[in-house]
Amino acid sequence: MTDHPKNRLLRPESLTALVISIVAIGFLFPTSKLRSISALLPAAMLIGLIVLGVILVVIDQRKASRGEAAAAMTKAPKRVAGAFLLILGYALATDFIGFYVSTAITIPLVAFAFGYRNPLGLAVATVIVVGTIWMIFDFGMSQDFPTGRLWGR
Amino acid sequence: MYSDLLHALPNVLEWANFAAVIIGVIAGIVVGAMPGLSATMAISVLVPFTFGLEPLVALGLMAGIYNGAMYGGAIPAVLLRIPGTPAAVATTFDGYPMAQKGEGGFALQVAVISSAIGGIASAFALMLLAPPLSKVTLLFGPSEVFWVAVFGLASIIFLLGGNPVKGLISAFFGVFVSVIGSDPIYGNDRFTFGQLEILDGIHIVILLVGLYALPPVIDLLETPLKTGVDNSKLGTESIWKALPRMKGYWKTWFRGSAIGIWIGILPGAGGSMAAFMSYNEARRSSTNPDAWGEGEPEGVAAAEVANNADTASALIPALTLGIPGTAVAAVMLGGLLVHGLQPGPMLFRENPDIVFGFMWQFLFGAILLVLLGGSLATNSFAHLLNLPRPLLGSVIIVLMLIGVYSIHGRMFDVYLMLGFGAIGWVMDRLKFPLPPVVLGLILGGFAEENLRLALRIGRGDPMILFQNTTSLILVVLTIAVIIGPTLKKRFINSRKTA
Numbered sequence: 001m002t003d004h005p006k007n008r009l010l011r012p013e014s015l016t017a018l019v020i021s022i023v024a025i026g027f028l029f030p031t032s033k034l035r036s037i038s039a040l041l042p043a044a045m046l047i048g049l050i051v052l053g054v055i056l057v058v059i060d061q062r063k064a065s066r067g068e069a070a071a072a073m074t075k076a077p078k079r080v081a082g083a084f085l086l087i088l089g090y091a092l093a094t095d096f097i098g099f100y101v102s103t104a105i106t107i108p109l110v111a112f113a114f115g116y117r118n119p120l121g122l123a124v125a126t127v128i129v130v131g132t133i134w135m136i137f138d139f140g141m142s143q144d145f146p147t148g149r150l151w152g153r
Numbered sequence: 154m155y156s157d158l159l160h161a162l163p164n165v166l167e168w169a170n171f172a173a174v175i176i177g178v179i180a181g182i183v184v185g186a187m188p189g190l191s192a193t194m195a196i197s198v199l200v201p202f203t204f205g206l207e208p209l210v211a212l213g214l215m216a217g218i219y220n221g222a223m224y225g226g227a228i229p230a231v232l233l234r235i236p237g238t239p240a241a242v243a244t245t246f247d248g249y250p251m252a253q254k255g256e257g258g259f260a261l262q263v264a265v266i267s268s269a270i271g272g273i274a275s276a277f278a279l280m281l282l283a284p285p286l287s288k289v290t291l292l293f294g295p296s297e298v299f300w301v302a303v304f305g306l307a308s309i310i311f312l313l314g315g316n317p318v319k320g321l322i323s324a325f326f327g328v329f330v331s332v333i334g335s336d337p338i339y340g341n342d343r344f345t346f347g348q349l350e351i352l353d354g355i356h357i358v359i360l361l362v363g364l365y366a367l368p369p370v371i372d373l374l375e376t377p378l379k380t381g382v383d384n385s386k387l388g389t390e391s392i393w394k395a396l397p398r399m400k401g402y403w404k405t406w407f408r409g410s411a412i413g414i415w416i417g418i419l420p421g422a423g424g425s426m427a428a429f430m431s432y433n434e435a436r437r438s439s440t441n442p443d444a445w446g447e448g449e450p451e452g453v454a455a456a457e458v459a460n461n462a463d464t465a466s467a468l469i470p471a472l473t474l475g476i477p478g479t480a481v482a483a484v485m486l487g488g489l490l491v492h493g494l495q496p497g498p499m500l501f502r503e504n505p506d507i508v509f510g511f512m513w514q515f516l517f518g519a520i521l522l523v524l525l526g527g528s529l530a531t532n533s534f535a536h537l538l539n540l541p542r543p544l545l546g547s548v549i550i551v552l553m554l555i556g557v558y559s560i561h562g563r564m565f566d567v568y569l570m571l572g573f574g575a576i577g578w579v580m581d582r583l584k585f586p587l588p589p590v591v592l593g594l595i596l597g598g599f600a601e602e603n604l605r606l607a608l609r610i611g612r613g614d615p616m617i618l619f620q621n622t623t624s625l626i627l628v629v630l631t632i633a634v635i636i637g638p639t640l641k642k643r644f645i646n647s648r649k650t651a
Contacts, residue, residue, distance in 0.1 A: 083374040114543035
């Protein structure tokens with residue numbers, strides 16, 4: 001995701017457009033097994049996506065040949081990757097070890113990892129958020145949250 | 154027609170429904186005041202929490218948030234020159250210089266009064282224009298409804314500006330997502346790959362939260378913005394004492410309201426354009442245009458009245474035709490669908506209490522802005538700018554997970570939301586517009602159902618789609634929307650070269 005990739009096809013916009021076209025082609029196979037009337041709209045959309053993806057690649061490659069720099073996806077790729085990983089990690093942790101434990105760990109962990117390092121503030125925020133969620137959803141609305149597949153519940 | 158409007162009033166005044174508007178306005182101001190958060194994101198996160206609520210409570214919260222956020226965006230725009238919402242960019246032009254001169258408090262008071270006036274005008278426009286338009290749309294059959302859906306999609310793709318190829322990709326993606334699940338007529342699976350969780354299709358809330366809430370959270374964590382507001386320099390006084398200083402702005406308020414309402418009705422335009430147009434027009438007619446940009450309070454009034462006048466009016470095409478004028482309106486359509494309220498002509502016939510109640514809630518939300526955004530509150534809201542962004546980001550992540558999980562009580566939806574979030578982040582960074590995705594999802598199923606119904610009526614003959622005047626008008630309008638921007642561009646270029 002750099003600004004000036006050596007391979008022109010690795011420019012973010014070209015790469016995205018290629019992925020769009022390839023994924024759309026992949027979805028066309030199950031479309032062929034549908035009744036024609038059921039397949040009408042999805043096939044039209046998928047073919048449209050393939051064509052538009054190709055057009056987008058052509059437009060972006062023409063920009064590249066003119067020497068125009070590719071639009072940067074992010075100035076801080078590590079932070080973005082870290083944020084995505086932490087969010088995915090939180091979802092997995094909720095699924096496998098349970099909602100309350102994961103939430104009590106995630107709130108201070110994310111805030112700490114991204115620059116808020118006040119221990120008292122972290123502790124107070126965690127207690128307030130987890131407590132409020134428990135009060136409103138568990139106690140007030142009887143909403144069940146995942147208790148963790150690892151514990152067999 | 155308008156008697157339904159009066160009948161809906163007592164319902165709105167019930168304490169739970171009214172309290173929802175108050176809470177919504179406060180929450181909206183908070184969200185709007187936080188740079189990086191928006192009304193669209195707030196409503197996306199809110200929608201799943203409203204499942205168990207009465208429709209008017211849920212809609213009251215949404216109306217309040219929308220109104221509140223539009224004003225809230227002015228707080229960082231004035232104090233930090235960072236617009237809290239995109240619609241508040243024009244507010245920075247004179248708001249920030251005013252704050253530099255120690256008049257930040259007055260700038261915010263001008264902003265709150267102007268926002269309230271714009272919101273009130275917009276709510277009245279919604280009340281007056283939506284009911285007659287809904288009567289017209291009741292006459293539509295399947296082929297007209299199909300063309301309305303196509304027109305709606307075309308409008309949001311081509312009038313939104315930017316790259317039409319990207320707009321089309323967004324819309325096609327949205328429509329494709331709408332067909333995932335069981336075929337509505339034959340019942341066979343489409344693209345479910347054996348996953349029972351998506352047999353009924355992909356719930357709109359999962360898409361909304363993924364597309365609109367996850368990318369701003371990543372932004373919050375990506376760029377730690379250091380903010381610091383010294384409230385002692387705000388120079389706030391009672392809002393009632395400040396009012397006489399604004400008596401000369403009525404022309405600006407009137408003009409800005411008209412511009413905001415008009416822009417709101419047009420699909421794809423939005424509050425930023427309304428604010429810029431109003432600002433430019435007010436400056437053009439000012440007796441002292443040189444003072445603008447240096448701290449002219451009327452500049453704040455012009456921008457804020459217009460970006461709030463765009464709020465309820467954006468719902469005129471959304472509620473009557475199912476075509477949202479802005480991204481927030483698209484998300485609100487999702488909120489209506491969650492409560493079983495299908496936007497479009499039948500909404501006014503089947504649920505008059507709710508739809509007219511919603512209009513009243515917009516009006517009360519705008520009025521409440523003055524009371525809730527007054528001087529004392531403004532000082533408090535200004536403190537919000539000092540909240541640590543990483544902490545805020547982590548709390549929003551938790552709320553997103555709770556909201557999506559509680560739809561069906563399963564983690565599958567959370568993973569799906571994260572997938573849409575990743576797609577939304579890439580789209581956002583590469584400037585693919587997001588509203589066409591939501592509109593594609595909303596209108597896709599609607600369009601397919603009516604297209605198939607029309608074809609059945611016409612025994613498979615596609616000419617049935619072109620056999621009446623209304624359909625032909627809609628086809629012409631769709632073509633005009635598609636080729637209009639290109640023609641306009643060519644016309645401007647030819648004038649430049651001439």
